Amino acid sequence: MRAIAVTFFLFCFVFPAALAQLKFGFYSRSCPHAESIVANVVAKHFRRDRSIAADLVRMHFHDCFVKGCDASLLIDPKPGRPSEKNAGPNASVDGYEIIDEAKKQLEAHCPHTVSCADVVTLATRDAVTLAGGLRYAVPTGRRDSLRSNPADVNLPGPTIPVTDAIQAFGAVGLNLFDMVTLVIGGHTIGVIHCSLIQDRIADPAMERTLNAKLRNQCRAPNDPTVFLDQRTSFKVDNGLCLEVLRQRGVLRIDQSLGLDGRTRGIIMSYAKDNALFNRKFAQALVKMGTRRFLSGRAGEIRKNCRVFNNGH
Template sequence: MDKNLFFILAFCLLLHGANAQLKIGFYNSSCPQAESIIERVVRLRFRNDPSVTPALLRMHFHDCFVRGCDASILVNSTRTKSAEKDAGPNETVRNYDLIDAAKAQLEAVCPATVSCADIITLATRDAVALSGGPHYKVPTGRRDGLVSNVEDVNLPSPALTVPEAFAFFGPKGFTLVDMVALFGGHSVGVSHCAFFQDRISDFQGTGRPDPTMDPRLAETLLKRCGTQSRPLNRDPTVFLDQGTGSVFDNQFYGQIRSRRAILKIDQELALDPSTARIVSIFASNRTAFNQIFERAMIKMSKIQVLVGNAGEIRKKCSVFNPRPKGKRG
């Protein structure tokens, strides 16, 4: 085995105690068409909009890192209660309608059988594969949560240091290697200028760009973004990977090693001694990156899952099933 790949695998620990009630092919008997239906919905959307991949990666991450992978991010707010969907960090999450479309087709053939949480997980897996990434087998059997509170949303900022970011990932059961691999999701997708504007013009109040950013990149970004903040719906965007921004590959790691990261946390991964070697290995070994990304995504999909009789199988992903008063958390 390649010594660098061995180094990575040696540090990649699978999550202990993962719930045995999740299993590959959970719906083989109850809804044998489930995974093919979801894949078809994702494929049709991808043909017209390849950005579905980063959108679903973001949705999956934002769901699992709050209350676990329970589809609580899909629930709409009501007149009396604000749900996770309306939290600031979720303002740019999109493609809820894709999940709804898959759910509607599944309800037509297998009523009250396939959870919205499993739809998010499977759709994300399919989108990654369509973008050129690995196609991994993911266990299913999750159930949907009964709670969605805007106050519960606490997600890592793109301006964190590596130790600050790991303070979010470590308690979820991830290693540093897992974390670096998951940030490889930035191989696809864009960022609004608002999330890195200080790096290109007035970094930490210095009146100058971030010294860790390639000056030529900073100049290009300044022309694109300017110095004035805008509402997100009018804020320009740039690809996080300036080479192959619509292809899921390992080129992102080579770029951040060349000080061409858009987000501060991405640049920190290449600079921090605890993660720099991992970045270097992923940059030169796509197989290593793919393997660890697969493991990390499967691990993430198991965070605090509800199984068995816990939670519910929502009939509509954006609304809790009707329940007797006093039974909702």
């Protein structure tokens, strides 16, 4: 309880403008059990498969980075009408069934009240907590987008140079510290296909034991996956920072953050203090979720997260 109270204070201090429109406990009267419903669904799936935490963190990032947290990523494509799901970077996003289940239960308890955008945001918080991260307060009150266009998707890739990453995050209102924290935090759990790390496998600077391990794993057919964080693969913690400082970053961007003079100090500070890393990761997630969003009468509250209410 104490940690939550401190985190709540920090978020109110850092994001006053955003919180003028979003609100902690937004559904306390209209749907008082909304957050517990989402948490219970996430916990049920996490007990079966811990990898869902990485799925939800990725979903949250892929949705929020493109025109804000508005559930535009969740729309299914139709013949003649592609959606963000058709964009190449989003092929790796999974976990939609968790959002569907939570939304179905919410509609049964509080019809047409809780947005899909808020479901994704809450589910991500719950997944991060279950995976060992900080339980942080989430401001809610977002509404769902009426647009989902693959042409809008311009996500930074795993080989992006640090300078380009700084520019890409800056373009959506996130600073250098946010970028490092979200990239490393987002990669502290989850996997990557071998086809996307060939540049790192070919890097003579990679620590020899890991390099040999990855070369062996990636010889398997059908483009297998490997863990992004080889130290604590299912836990949200500072393990990846420690790995990066030993030249054991699996992704090019992760390793680059540990080498670049603009970002190495941040990685080193997180490597020394897991509590600091968890606190900053939680703050960065909330900041990303409050930079751009729909509220008030904008957008809609979808009944089905995969389909606009007008059926189109």
